[in-house]
Amino acid sequence: QEDDTVSNLKPKPIPTDYSFENLFAPNTEYKYFENSSDHPFRFASNKFQMVNAWWLAEASLLAYVRDDDFVRNSLAGAGLYNVEFFKKEGTQSFVAHNTDFIVVCFRGTEVDDVQDIVTDAKFILVDSEQGGKVHMGFKDAVDLVWEDMKEYIENIKSDSGSGQTVWFTGHSLGAALAVIAADRYGDVHGVYTFGSPRAVDEDFVDDYYACTYRFTNNNDIVTMIPPPILYRHVGMVKYIDGKGHIHDNPQKWYKKIDQFNGHFSHFINVLGSWRTGAFDSIPSDNINDHAPIYYVVKIWNNYIKDVKS
Numbered sequence: 001q002e003d004d005t006v007s008n009l010k011p012k013p014i015p016t017d018y019s020f021e022n023l024f025a026p027n028t029e030y031k032y033f034e035n036s037s038d039h040p041f042r043f044a045s046n047k048f049q050m051v052n053a054w055w056l057a058e059a060s061l062l063a064y065v066r067d068d069d070f071v072r073n074s075l076a077g078a079g080l081y082n083v084e085f086f087k088k089e090g091t092q093s094f095v096a097h098n099t100d101f102i103v104v105c106f107r108g109t110e111v112d113d114v115q116d117i118v119t120d121a122k123f124i125l126v127d128s129e130q131g132g133k134v135h136m137g138f139k140d141a142v143d144l145v146w147e148d149m150k151e152y153i154e155n156i157k158s159d160s161g162s163g164q165t166v167w168f169t170g171h172s173l174g175a176a177l178a179v180i181a182a183d184r185y186g187d188v189h190g191v192y193t194f195g196s197p198r199a200v201d202e203d204f205v206d207d208y209y210a211c212t213y214r215f216t217n218n219n220d221i222v223t224m225i226p227p228p229i230l231y232r233h234v235g236m237v238k239y240i241d242g243k244g245h246i247h248d249n250p251q252k253w254y255k256k257i258d259q260f261n262g263h264f265s266h267f268i269n270v271l272g273s274w275r276t277g278a279f280d281s282i283p284s285d286n287i288n289d290h291a292p293i294y295y296v297v298k299i300w301n302n303y304i305k306d307v308k309s
Helices: 020-024 050-062 068-076 114-121 136-160 173-185 202-206 252-275 292-308
Strands: 082-088 091-097 101-106 125-127 133-135 165-171 190-194 212-217 236-240 246-248
Touching: 020 292, 050 068, 050 101, 050 165, 050 190, 050 212, 050 292, 068 082, 068 091, 082 136, 091 136, 091 173, 101 136, 101 173, 125 136, 133 136, 133 202, 136 173, 165 173, 173 190, 173 212, 212 292, 236 292, 246 292
Parallel strands: 101 165, 165 190, 190 212, 212 236
Antiparallel strands: 082 091, 091 101, 125 133, 236 246
8 A cells, every 4th residue: 555645645736937037036935955855865875866867856956046034944844943044145055964864956047147147157167176177157156155154064063972963965056166165165975066067177078976866857958058168067867858857867769869859849839928918028049948847847757767666
């Protein structure tokens, strides 16, 4: 007989409002970490866990919310009662923890934040000081909060004496910062990124040891930049296709066909929206697919499909 905590699970609906406001504005309507008590974070696992991907995708979406009390309450609902914010200029992040694990989460780019745009634009490669080179703007953004953040994490582990596992995450710009920060910290149990741009060079990749899973959603444009002439990605690819299924590092021909189908499907959907008067729908599938809510919803739907199978 199927457990009630499994049988009662329902897939989350894929957003059909393609407006920038609906997809990219800080989301305070979403119920964060719903069902988290029945589907806990597997903090001791050394392997990929879809439930961990869901937890960290939720945290990455939550990082965009500017109301600190809302963020604290949402994390408390997931059993993460201790939260500290690290904010300086364009860098926005939080560290949340309990007696079992610590989550370090960086916020992604906000188009109305000039400092974020400046950070993204500093695309010169500079010495990471850990081995290899990294995007200058991303390194500068981590530098702004790193010393305080590192000291805070070390104090948590020292005070508790329980040896919590440490996890880094983020969406978009936040994903790039999470990779750089995880490399600096070193004693990392896992890194899950969503919609990450390329942020490092090949030497950095060769010297990088954190266990990392990199989610990319269909035609997400941010995952395709900067171009792979000097820049590289890190981590095992988890590709979300146009139908929401997740694949481990699929072959190029499959991705090309799927991405073409994704463009076509989005074009049809947008035409339908325009016919109903929703002229604020994002016409480009490349931009649409970068929305953090898609990562959360599609990862959750894959998780419940796995536990029910």
